[in-house]
Amino acid sequence: MDEDKSPDEFRTYKGRNLIQRPFFLIYALLGVSYLLIIIGFVVALSKVATVSSEISKMRTTLAKDPFQHDLHLFPCGADTRQWEYFSGKCYYFSLKAVSWHMAKAQCEQQHSQLVIIDGFAKQNFIQTxxxxxxxxxxxxxxxxxxEWKWxxxxxxxxxxxxxxxxxxNSYQSxxxxxxxxxINGEWNDYTCNSESYYVCEKPLPVKPTAASKRT
Known part of the structure; x- marks a missing residue:
């Protein structure tokens, strides 16, 4: 009897092993999938935390210096967008023709002066x-x-x-x-009472200090 049962028990055990093996692979794949999902979730949380930290830093910086953003976009000042920036200074090109003396006065009213052309770079900028x-x-x-003077x-x-x-020179005395x-960018002397457009020049605005921001 024992010898007859032995082959059947062996076949039964072998059959169970074949039945259980596919389930083991499924469980293993599910476990790996869950592990990958958890890792992805942790990485996503880490990225969200990093972005939130950067946004918080930007908000803190803007809170300390609310003018910084405007100064990057408008170096000559957000309230003076008609001024153009070039090589560390700001320039205004008038839309109205006036006499030289009036042009000088209007530049001074805007805390500037008629442009001083002291090199090829500025000359090219002006003439364009x-x-x-x-x-x-x-x-x-x-x-x-x-005796010409700047x-x-x-x-x-x-x-x-x-x-x-x-x-x-002097034209007709x-x-x-x-x-x-x-017209082509070269210089010309002209009667001061004649009307022409004008170019004003001024340094970049001073960055507001902490004390001035509070007032």
Whole structure:
């Protein structure tokens, strides 16, 4: 009897092993899947925490310095968007033609002065925005005929110059004591009471201090 039962028991055990093996693989795959889901969830939470931290830092920075964002977008000031930035300074190109003296006064009212052109870079910047029109600049010989001076006291004689050929001169015995950028960007002297557009120049606005922000 024992010898007859032994082969049946062996076959029964072998059959159970074959039946259980697929279930083991399924459980193993489910376990790996759950593990991957948990890992993905942890990684997602970590990224969310990082983004939240960056947003919090940005909010803190803006709270400390609410003007910083505007200064990046509008270096010359958010309230003066008609001013253009170039090489550390701000420039205003007028939309109305006036006399040289009026142009000087209007620039001063805006805490600036008529532009001083002291090099090729600024000359190129100015002439690309004044093409086909005349614009007053901060150059004159009002005090002594022939002694040209910049409004800021820059050395005219040894500095950059870009006069049109034959200029400066006196046209039909009229005093032409004020400088302007000519149609093609070269300089021309002209009667100061004539009307032309003008270019104002000023330094970048001072970044507000903590004390000024509170007032």
């Amino acid at each position: 925005r004044t093409r086909n029109e005349r614009f007053w600049i901060g150059l004159h010989d009002l005090r002594t005929e022939g 409004l800021d006291g820059s050395n005219y004689r040894t500095g950059f110059q870009n006069w049109k050929q034959g200029e400066p 009229r005093d032409e004591d004020c400088g302007q950028v000519w």
